[in-house]
Amino acid sequence: MSKNLAELDQKHFIHPTSSIQQQQQHGPAYIFEKGDGIYLTDTKGDTYIDAMASLWNVNIGHGRSELGEVAKEQMEKLAFSSAFSTFSHEPAILLAEKIASIAPGSLNAVFFTSGGSESNDTAFKLARHYWKLKGEPERRKIISRKKAYHGVAAASTSATGIPQFWDMAGTFMPDFVHAETPYEKSTAEAIESMRQVIEHEGPETIAAFIAEPVQGAGGVIIPPDDYFQAIRNLCDEYGILFIADEIITGFGRTGKMFGMENWNVQPDLMTFAKGVTSGYIPFGGVVVSDAIHDMLKERSTGTLFHGFTYSGHPTASAVALKNIEILEKENLPANAQKMGERLLEGFKKIRNDTQIIGDVRTIGLLGAVELVKDPAANERFPAELGVAGKAIHALYDHGVICRPVTFDNTDIICFAPPLIINEEQIDTIVEKVHDAVVAVEKTIGENAF
Template sequence: MTTTESDVLPNGLTIEQARQESARAYELDRKHVFHSWAAQATLKPMVISAAQGSQVWDGEGTRYLDFSSQLIYTNIGHQHPKVVAAIQEQAAKLCTVAPQFVNDARSEAARLIASHTPGDLDHVFFTNGGADAVEHAVRMARLHTGRYKVLARYRSYHGGTQTAINLTGDPRRWPNDTATAGVTHFFGPFLYRSQFHATTEEEECQRALEHLEQTIAFEGPETIAAIILESIPGTAGIMVPPPGYLAGVRELCDRHGIVYIADEVMAGFGRSGKWFSVDHFDVTPDLMTFAKGVNSGYVPLGGVAISQPIYDTFAQRAYPGGLTYSGHPLATAAAVATITAMEDEGVVENAARIGEDVLGPGLRELAAKHPSVGEVRGLGVFWAVEMVSNPQTREPLAPYGGGSEGMNAFVAASKSNGLLSAVNYNRLHMVPPCTVADDEVREALGMLDSALDVADGYVS
């Protein structure tokens, strides 16, 4: 939907003002900004002029439904008034303080986070984002166990810093992998593209656990500090693990004295319809990383939730790590406001209901209608649409690690219809804010339906 010149965007700018600001912003971006994960000279980034709830407006004043949640982090939606107000109030009160000093925003954020973490994960080390949370979780595990090696699954993403990118199990690791990070990869369960020739979830679970057990045995259990798993892998495909898999991983870790790290950076804080995705599987990790949804990305924040045994390791022994901005007051004040609003407004419950009653059923209807959809899968507001060029052979619409004409045409049609969604190789991820309304989901499904007509033209 395109607005008129006299219309006013949610941030108070007229369309003409937005166009003028956007033109200058774009010019300066292309002149000075170096973008991540992109070839710089060919990039044509979209300008965002305004945002509200589940909607954004580009530099021309065109409205889009944001079913990407940006990088899958605006769990409470854009510009939530309670979070914006909390940041403003904290800025007026105390903008910054070094991490060795107590500040009330950090203390309350830690209490609120610990009130929702599973089991005995009652201590919180704050970081600036998800990648450094993973870095510190691995460091803690190595120091706690006296071991070095870490196991991580293929089809995963853990961040862009050195250890985190080496843990990552997708092609973004390849140019950065020096094979010196002490990381071994294994296959996790993914029935649609099973590595284990499984035909049922039960077979997939059993065979995936047997594969992991053998990997541990051949790597040497006494050499392994940790196993790290996204509770539900995010950008790698939103593959919900089968019942019993994470419990099996927990048992293997207990048997061999291995630290179990749950990566909840993307999957946490309501995204799957639970406070943390690991809650779906009734297991408690030893360490849990988080970021993104803890304050919907309004101010950079991440962290590690720490179990009592690992806390005890550092009770009388200094932990050799820290960050200048750990527990920054503006970021943690935003977290306090976000978590409080989520509690008061039933945001997690809304995400669960949307997934069960509206988004999940709607995506399954589209899958039955369109031959270009091989599978839809997910929970809450955390869904993937697996695109194929041949539904019988399950040939992906774009190759692993690459793109294709068909996928490009499909993505362009989605955007032209007014739908922003996250895309990775042959997958479209439908990941709106946890606050999304029923009518917005239905509108987005209509936009997707039309775009899938384009993708169907590339099916053989």
Template sequence: MTILENITAPSNKNEELQALAKKHLLLHFTHADYYDSAPLTIMSRGEGCWVEDESGNRYLDGLAGLYCVNIGYSHGVEIGEAVKRQMSQLPYFSNWGYANEPSIRLAAKLASLAPPQMIRVFFTSSGSESNETAMKLVRQYHLARGDHAKTKLIARRVSYHGTSYGALSLNGMTNIRKTFEPLMSSVRHVSNTKRYMRPEGESEALFTAFLLNEIESLIIQEGPDTVAGIFIEPMQNAGGSRTPPAGYVEGVRQLCDKYGVLLVADEVICGFGRLGEWFGSTRYGLKPDIITFAKGIASGYFPLGGMITSDAVMEPILNGPHQMFLHGLTYGGHPAACAAALTNIEIMEREGVLENVRNNQDYFRAKLEALKVHAIVGDVRGDGFHYSLELVTDKADRTWTSSVPSTEFVATRLAPALFKSGLLCRAAVDHEGTPLIQLSPPLILSREEIDWLVAQLDAVLTQQIEIGFD
């Protein structure tokens, strides 16, 4: 027996994997308990919208892995064959002054799917890298035009744009920023588009006016000659499926045009069908200068991300002092990754994945809206296949006022109950202290699976209400 066989075929595989993981594997955003006494869930296989762990337990993946397995788990052979063909021909070459066929064809395909004029594509390996790339492009664009003071960026509170240094600076999530501060000093934050908990009687038009006035006031305060770019997600993921109010995206575009600011749409989650369109910008009529993407481009089957922009943005840079975009990544445009993405897009088109979202999004939302019958479901929001439930103990005040703190409720009751029910989703606490349940499943989810998912939520909420919050 070889060393490899000895490792992968033990008498008690799960027990050995538990021990090896806790000794050697550093997990992402995972509590220290998992390195000690708490058992680690080790996933072993997947099919459709479902995954199974090493112990044989089956779960509906209500979060598409990490908002990325858009085509579900059943296409590994097909995408694997595409990767295998590419690996046998050209396993690697960089895009540093060279190209390869998969990266060329994928760039052309993305240009055909993106909003008008968005035709220039730069590849990365992740969403964080994509946003870092966009930050550098924004900076170099203004430098090439002679606007040397334009260095400041605006993002939204509670937003999430990645965990690398620059992307973390964009983030508006205090809980993951503060440990690493000081970060970049040139980022400012404005309000996001959450309607729930806004003042009673405020109209949508007034809310939009408030948001746009705040952005414009900040630009004026900082000095229009110093503001370089605004980063927004078409629908903000962090804080729970925050959709734009009427007139917001048009207003942001107008402000960017008025003050010479580049608008960046972070589509790392919204892109590739999550909202029923190839890009969330299309869904809402957002007209960005730059789009960043990752996750759904290859449905998580291969690490890949990137940035799309226009000739209008690139021409000053390519005709500027350096005559190049001063940025590069070893694995950007990796031929095998691009081959995987091309096949993923082919599958999405062939299987009618976007059509499935469009045909079922209203049904999904209606089923979730029905959960408002529960005393603790305060708000249901989202679009496409991305929804969030905000939980409160006082619907009139829209607050969590229980003697059981929201963080304790989520950690010790809600999250374990959801997991035990066989539903994988995100249970978290909003920055305002209210629990959230977030759902962003594979885009192939059927109505029967929607029914099953909502039935599990219904049962868990009923159970928690019966336990009580005193």
């Protein structure tokens, strides 16, 4: 059966963010058929630790029957109903209330989407619409950051600060600019870069600044403690809206319900997806501040010509409510904080026992290990060695699924296991990472040093 599935995959399934050539030559790398807690099992019967929570999103773990049960119950009652033309239904209303109750500060009104890319595109449109209603329609530009990942829809691709995503279709939308990120830079340097962008573009043309609290796909880049307060102050100085992209960091991932809470900074808009349903059903949204919502209510006329067929999907809303209930009942943000600290201690021990580990970092259950040629000098390996790729495959061989980042000649291994993980499982990951790094050291040989 597995062989037949592999052939069908090659013939009919175009995979996202994958090598088409590799798929056609070798078929799918793995065909998974079962998930249980932090584990995935493939059609060959091999079991792996899902140390990425699949795509940073299976926060409550695999195989939670509670979400299936609530989905079934909602489908039998009202599987789908439109939210257009002010139509409404109970699950979306209750979910909007719930998200408003747990979101930081004055973020109290929610626009629902089907996922993260839609959420960020929506945030950009709402920010521009806000300024248009306020009588400043020239404020259209969005400032993002290098190494940022904000999705692959039209606008969110342009906000993404990783050029490989722009190159795919050969297009880049106007009115998007990128400042420096605080990776190997001080807060002062990153803030100065953003100030220069603002002054060059003209503050009167800028609608919003968007940032992930922790840059995920860019390599789990955790900002300095004073960075986001400085960003908030700069946005206030120039009258720029601040959008927090919480698509990876939301719903407990960083040890807080939302990532920006680690720095006590209040955004004007907050986007979410992934962890809101732990990936059990596609869903996302944008939460806006009272000030933005009040402007929409007071000055809007006619129809808000923006929306998706599945905005406020009843079944997805019911699943999200149950997912949030589990996060709170099991205190999973606190567990993420505790287990993240244990993971960091394990990474530090591996660094002391091996030759090629540079920086290691975690915040909650977001973590990264950098592989470098000379840790003392932070000298990186030549890109042609493909050290991160070798490490990922070594981890696969040891039964751990995680993710490499190789942009800008980095070799970073990212980790984001489900928030239900326990101490024993963390220690198993650490042991397997140690063994994988040792295997990579042997593979690349002394000539690499």
